[in-house]
Amino acid sequence: MAARGGDFLTLTNVVGILQNSVALGLVAVGQTAVILTGSLDLSVAYLISLGTLVAATTMEDGSVVTGVLAVLALSAAVGLANGLIVTGLKVNAFIATLGTAFILRGWIEENYTGPAGQVPASFQHLGYDRVGPIPVSLFLLLAVAAALWVVTRRTRFGHHLYATGGDEHAARLSGVRTRRTVIAAHVLCSLCVGAAALFLASRLGAGAPWAGTEARYDLESIAAVVLGGTVLAGGRGGVAGTLGGVLVLAVLDSVFNQLGVDPFFKNVVRGVVIIAAVALYARRGARRSA
Amino acid sequence: MHAKQATHTMLAMHGVSKSFLGVRVLHGVSLDLAAGEVHALVGENGAGKSTLMKILAGEHVPDAGTITLDGRNHSFSHPAQAQAAGIGIIHQEFALLEHRTVAENVFLGREPTRYGLVDRRAMEEQAAQLLTELGELDIGPRSYVRDLSVARQQTVEIVKALASEVRVLVMDEPTAPLADHEAGLLHALVRRLAARGLGILYISHRLREVFELSQRVTVLKDGRHVTTVRTKDTSADGIVRAMVGRELSAYYPPRARPEEVGETRLTVRGGGNARLRGIDLTLRAGEVTGIAGLQGSGRTSLARALFGAAPFTTGTMTVGGAPLRPGTPRQAIRAGIALVTEDRKAEGLALRQSVRDNTLLVTRAVPDRERPPAARELTALLGKVRLHARGEDQEARYLSGGNQQKVVIAKWLAARPRVLLFDEPTRGVDVGAKAAIHTLVRDLAKEGLAVLIVSSELPELIGMSDRILVMAEGRIAGELPAGASEEDVMRLATTSDGPEPPRGTDPPPPPAPAAREGSAPIAQEGAA
Numbered sequence: 012m013a014a015r016g017g018d019f020l021t022l023t024n025v026v027g028i029l030q031n032s033v034a035l036g037l038v039a040v041g042q043t044a045v046i047l048t049g050s051l052d053l054s055v056a057y058l059i060s061l062g063t064l065v066a067a068t069t070m071e072d073g074s075v076v077t078g079v080l081a082v083l084a085l086s087a088a089v090g091l092a093n094g095l096i097v098t099g100l101k102v103n104a105f106i107a108t109l110g111t112a113f114i115l116r117g118w119i120e121e122n123y124t125g126p127a128g129q130v131p132a133s134f135q136h137l138g139y140d141r142v143g144p145i146p147v148s149l150f151l152l153l154a155v156a157a158a159l160w161v162v163t164r165r166t167r168f169g170h171h172l173y174a175t176g177g178d179e180h181a182a183r184l185s186g187v188r189t190r191r192t193v194i195a196a197h198v199l200c201s202l203c204v205g206a207a208a209l210f211l212a213s214r215l216g217a218g219a220p221w222a223g224t225e226a227r228y229d230l231e232s233i234a235a236v237v238l239g240g241t242v243l244a245g246g247r248g249g250v251a252g253t254l255g256g257v258l259v260l261a262v263l264d265s266v267f268n269q270l271g272v273d274p275f276f277k278n279v280v281r282g283v284v285i286i287a288a289v290a291l292y293a294r295r296g297a298r299r300s301a
Numbered sequence: 302m303h304a305k306q307a308t309h310t311m312l313a314m315h316g317v318s319k320s321f322l323g324v325r326v327l328h329g330v331s332l333d334l335a336a337g338e339v340h341a342l343v344g345e346n347g348a349g350k351s352t353l354m355k356i357l358a359g360e361h362v363p364d365a366g367t368i369t370l371d372g373r374n375h376s377f378s379h380p381a382q383a384q385a386a387g388i389g390i391i392h393q394e395f396a397l398l399e400h401r402t403v404a405e406n407v408f409l410g411r412e413p414t415r416y417g418l419v420d421r422r423a424m425e426e427q428a429a430q431l432l433t434e435l436g437e438l439d440i441g442p443r444s445y446v447r448d449l450s451v452a453r454q455q456t457v458e459i460v461k462a463l464a465s466e467v468r469v470l471v472m473d474e475p476t477a478p479l480a481d482h483e484a485g486l487l488h489a490l491v492r493r494l495a496a497r498g499l500g501i502l503y504i505s506h507r508l509r510e511v512f513e514l515s516q517r518v519t520v521l522k523d524g525r526h527v528t529t530v531r532t533k534d535t536s537a538d539g540i541v542r543a544m545v546g547r548e549l550s551a552y553y554p555p556r557a558r559p560e561e562v563g564e565t566r567l568t569v570r571g572g573g574n575a576r577l578r579g580i581d582l583t584l585r586a587g588e589v590t591g592i593a594g595l596q597g598s599g600r601t602s603l604a605r606a607l608f609g610a611a612p613f614t615t616g617t618m619t620v621g622g623a624p625l626r627p628g629t630p631r632q633a634i635r636a637g638i639a640l641v642t643e644d645r646k647a648e649g650l651a652l653r654q655s656v657r658d659n660t661l662l663v664t665r666a667v668p669d670r671e672r673p674p675a676a677r678e679l680t681a682l683l684g685k686v687r688l689h690a691r692g693e694d695q696e697a698r699y700l701s702g703g704n705q706q707k708v709v710i711a712k713w714l715a716a717r718p719r720v721l722l723f724d725e726p727t728r729g730v731d732v733g734a735k736a737a738i739h740t741l742v743r744d745l746a747k748e749g750l751a752v753l754i755v756s757s758e759l760p761e762l763i764g765m766s767d768r769i770l771v772m773a774e775g776r777i778a779g780e781l782p783a784g785a786s787e788e789d790v791m792r793l794a795t796t797s798d799g800p801e802p803p804r805g806t807d808p809p810p811p812p813a814p815a816a817r818e819g820s821a822p823i824a825q826e827g828a829a
Contacts, residue, residue: 157621165418174398174409181396185461186381186410247400 022144032261033148034207038228039235041203041258043253044196046236049176049245050097055204057087057115059223063210067128075134082205085095090201094194119220138213139229146208155206160250172196176245235260238288273286311336311500312469317366326352327524334500341515342504345731349524350504358390359383389462390471391814395454399447406446407461422522426518431460439523452483471502481496508537520544554743561587566751567720572616576602580786584720584751591766592755592791599775600755604722608640609633623717634667639713643724649709650826652698656690657709659697663716671716686711687737703734724755759787
């Protein structure tokens, strides 16, 4: 950003905005992969909660490494389950992932009554350290986003993601293994969610049952993806747009917080922005096909 | 030189059987194909052509039978395996991603990679090279498919098949979506591909192109192999006979006698809108009026204007003697006008509803025209249109094209119309059902309805009509009496300022000459 707009565009402020978007960014980038295939993941919020709990409790007794591995294994398993339910049982993704969300929620409520576990100080570097003015966690987001960008744009798997979402039948007829593609996208998404859970665990210093649900990462991430120009039906869009969407949401938040605007009005504006953006995309699409 | 009459069998399918949900759709069908051969596959709707080809392409797994390619046995369970073996298929519905580029589509599923990443440059270069080989210099590998015409999209499909080094190319009614000159280009392309040594299985309903292109023809009927003959040893009549299992000489019902033509039911004077101008038209009870014209001449616009779907904005119109220019379909229906549209799946039927609900659709929506018929009347109505369904509860989407069309007609008859408009009444309907619909239309005219038929199939239009109005550039270019020749019609349709057309209805001449001349598109294959 070249312009300096008074108090708002101070370095601290910009860095603050970016830091706040790390968790949402990680989830939304993962969500992009799933949505590109025409699927969807509503279980991300509870997976984050459970992820922070698993991370903190494992790290309390063991090492950071086992904690990280445990979270990633959990995430991969949930993603795999989502993918298998969607492709194998042919349950609509909305319902399938809502179902896994309920299961995760039940598990959390049964086993954790409140914040649990504790992450070692060494692991909190991820949440709080900076390289110069830039938080370390931002590098995590950028690394994950860059990796996903390469995967979606430059690998065969990425091409197949777009193809499966664009027209599953056509993709299948062209020899694309569409089921595997959808399953892999779900696993990829959940791994990103796992990364977000690790980041949040590091920030919070402990696991929390509300870590993912309070910030509504499920719907929020979908909003960011759609705001970034990815079509909910799949096949069009991409990771770069999603980062833009996340940034827009974060900037809105930040501006409203600074101005001390009533939260009701803030949510109204967010809603209007999302609807307006998608309406705009729809008009553009209609003109193109006309 | 290429080996067109190669005796070497490249592909053999033997004893292929397949059932869906307990219904046997293929009974031990066998087929073989030589390199460099164009082998046509014909048959009525539901004969099993598409299913057989889908088995070959790995989309369905056969219950029994073998597929041998170059002496090797294959059993495919995924399209990718068939592709790897060298079988490519061009579907009626293109398998293209419209928001991706030509190159991305051509190499979908087998993108070239370099260091593990997709090599976009190689992909685009190879796509460009293949396009150049086919003489398609106007298609750029980076163009988005959505920006291409239907014909070009089809070329992309063909290039896509060629990119995977196919040996056998299956083309399922490739000319159906194409205009005439595009079809000609496609034929040339097919010949070039065969000359390269590809074996081509060509499904078509257009017998003319079967004779132009193929060396052999295989006829399927009701899932069974009827015959395979060398194309030059047979005739269009012979093939039609094999397809339907009977002669189709008395194809069109006799026309109306002058005394059967009654009062005026609908008139238009000076009707016009954005697509039509100066329309003068009179429809009389008992008479079938045909509307001919090239694509875009305003045929469909006329039917839609009469029905109020895209209303006239100028001129006067009377229905049943009373002045009325319908501005909405609802007004037209109230006045007793019915329109059987061209696209019955999108505009004629609620596909997931039952036959009964579909038949009641109009009378339920506009009950002040005619009350919805009682159960017994409904059954009588469906009997009258000779519907073959498993029952009145069957969902419309499971009916064949012909039976779907009969339900649409029944839906309108329930409202007891005075004027019945048909836009392409037999599109996508097989030969047998076609004849039934023709007879039905004539019967309805005899009962005193005024009938108007729009059709792009000239033999049908000439065979059915008591007089023919030819449209060109949004107006009526002239009127021809019953039994006019195709040449007369085409002359009027193609010359905007034709000679003063003959007026009035002459007594009907002798029945039209055995109508099928191999040119007739018979039908489109429905879903398997």
